[in-house]
Amino acid sequence: MRIEQRLADLGLSLPDPPKLPPGTIVPFSFVRVHGNRALISGHGPLLSDGSLAEPLGKVGAEVTEEQGYLAARRTALAILSSLQRELGDLDRITAWVKVFGMVAVAPGFTGTLAVINGFSDVILELWGDRAGAHARSAVGLAELPFGIPVEIEGEVAIDDLR
Amino acid sequence: MRIEQRLADLGLSLPDPPKLPPGTIVPFSFVRVHGNRALISGHGPLLSDGSLAEPLGKVGAEVTEEQGYLAARRTALAILSSLQRELGDLDRITAWVKVFGMVAVAPGFTGTLAVINGFSDVILELWGDRAGAHARSAVGLAELPFGIPVEIEGEVAIDDLR
Amino acid sequence: MRIEQRLADLGLSLPDPPKLPPGTIVPFSFVRVHGNRALISGHGPLLSDGSLAEPLGKVGAEVTEEQGYLAARRTALAILSSLQRELGDLDRITAWVKVFGMVAVAPGFTGTLAVINGFSDVILELWGDRAGAHARSAVGLAELPFGIPVEIEGEVAIDDLR
Numbered sequence: 001m002r003i004e005q006r007l008a009d010l011g012l013s014l015p016d017p018p019k020l021p022p023g024t025i026v027p028f029s030f031v032r033v034h035g036n037r038a039l040i041s042g043h044g045p046l047l048s049d050g051s052l053a054e055p056l057g058k059v060g061a062e063v064t065e066e067q068g069y070l071a072a073r074r075t076a077l078a079i080l081s082s083l084q085r086e087l088g089d090l091d092r093i094t095a096w097v098k099v100f101g102m103v104a105v106a107p108g109f110t111g112t113l114a115v116i117n118g119f120s121d122v123i124l125e126l127w128g129d130r131a132g133a134h135a136r137s138a139v140g141l142a143e144l145p146f147g148i149p150v151e152i153e154g155e156v157a158i159d160d161l162r
Numbered sequence: 163m164r165i166e167q168r169l170a171d172l173g174l175s176l177p178d179p180p181k182l183p184p185g186t187i188v189p190f191s192f193v194r195v196h197g198n199r200a201l202i203s204g205h206g207p208l209l210s211d212g213s214l215a216e217p218l219g220k221v222g223a224e225v226t227e228e229q230g231y232l233a234a235r236r237t238a239l240a241i242l243s244s245l246q247r248e249l250g251d252l253d254r255i256t257a258w259v260k261v262f263g264m265v266a267v268a269p270g271f272t273g274t275l276a277v278i279n280g281f282s283d284v285i286l287e288l289w290g291d292r293a294g295a296h297a298r299s300a301v302g303l304a305e306l307p308f309g310i311p312v313e314i315e316g317e318v319a320i321d322d323l324r
Numbered sequence: 325m326r327i328e329q330r331l332a333d334l335g336l337s338l339p340d341p342p343k344l345p346p347g348t349i350v351p352f353s354f355v356r357v358h359g360n361r362a363l364i365s366g367h368g369p370l371l372s373d374g375s376l377a378e379p380l381g382k383v384g385a386e387v388t389e390e391q392g393y394l395a396a397r398r399t400a401l402a403i404l405s406s407l408q409r410e411l412g413d414l415d416r417i418t419a420w421v422k423v424f425g426m427v428a429v430a431p432g433f434t435g436t437l438a439v440i441n442g443f444s445d446v447i448l449e450l451w452g453d454r455a456g457a458h459a460r461s462a463v464g465l466a467e468l469p470f471g472i473p474v475e476i477e478g479e480v481a482i483d484d485l486r
Binding site: 095097098099100105107108109110111112113114117120121124133134135136137138139140141142157 | 348349350355358359361364365467468469470
């Protein structure tokens with residue numbers, strides 16, 4: 001319960017499971033555990049009730065870089081919420097491994113590193129520089145589902161069930 | 163031969179190896195096996211003779227969402243064809259792990275989840291909810307090679323050679 | 325020192341660590357080692373002093389396909405430089421596993437395979453067809469950080485520290 005304590009210390013809380021728009025079919029797992037790896041599906045920013053957080057749109061147009069950074073922080077919390085449901089306890093995560101950060105961009109917006117830093121900052125605040133270290137890309141996509149401005153997927157290492 | 167039987171039961175057949183346009187140089191492996199992992203290169207939709215399936219173009223413009231869904235189904239069969247050649251037997255796949263679905267999109271097309279469901283549906287029809295479960299992202303790209311509307315890569319777990 | 329010898333034989337040298345534009349915050353690892361895997365963050369083309377190599381821009385507009393190919397070669401050397409710093413010795417790489425090649429594209433540019441071949445060619449020249457074999461995707465993105473024309477991430481297998 002170490003990570004949950006740190007979340008509380010930082011004043012962060014995890015959102016409910018994603019409530020995607022009516023009619024959305026989800027034939028995949030938000031987190032897929034295989035051996036000591038947990039693969040994380042693409043997640044977007046959620047409000048506390050699990051609905052998609054606004055603003056929607058492209059960073060560099062409807063969404064500012066700062067709002068994009070906050071969306072990436074929210075996306076981190078959405079991912080932690082999925083990991084907690086799947087793993088039972090976030091303390092089972094022994095290492096962050098890989099993060100792929102996608103930003104829906106208006107033409108000419110190249111500040112994608114600063115946007116995805118919202119995600120990395122949350123992970124490092126919670127797991128620190130060693131377990132929280134991760135390889136990462138942060139790139140600009142043409143369109144993301146539902147018009148979300150940020151989508152992030154990744155991989156963590158987990159220890160065996162205790 | 164369990165999966166091959168299910169393919170036949172579902173009336174599905176696997177295409178020939180990819181026949182890419184003349185002059186295309188392919189210095190990579192369609193499937194790379196390492197230990198108990200098989201990494202799958204980006205594949206697109208193929209006709210039974212291995213040539214690129216039409217329609218080409220962007221989903222939301224030249225290609226409808228429904229045609230995109232069918233392209234994702236065809237892409238699943240192209241990937242299974244590559245896996246069968248590399249592994250010898252699709253029954254060696256013990257689990258689907260990770261799928262990254264890319265859709266070439268016209269501006270404003272955000273229905274990428276529904277398009278890539280064509281891929282996930284084939285995998286779940288064949289492997290079922292447990293072995294077939296996979297983490298996934300489904301996002302909109304600016305351009306894909308040769309103008310294909312869908313490209314999918316991923317990873318499966320395999321057991322040792324029997 | 326086998327790979328370093330081959331680099332010298334081929335007349336290739338590795339650039340200094342990335343010197344990103346002032347103000348860039350990098351809260352991630354260029355290479356993340358976990359067990360026998362090394363995950364490689366997205367890298368772009370560098371000059372020998374580690375600064376971003378020009379031309380910047382989109383392949384198919386400001387950057388020609390041939391210049392894109394050269395940028396992908398430079399990106400390979402930037403990645404090898406990061407791997408060497410992290411691993412101590414490039415000979416610890418026992419296999420290339422997975423490469424994800426991203427090209428910043430002008431509308432309509434679909435020759436992304438030929439661009440990313442610049443990367444694969446360097447890897448195969450150095451590691452040969454067996455250890456150098458890799459799964460790969462090569463796709464067109466809307467925008468990349470700093471306006472770089474090519475960004476590549478990937479994964480290699482490493483042996484234990486000797």
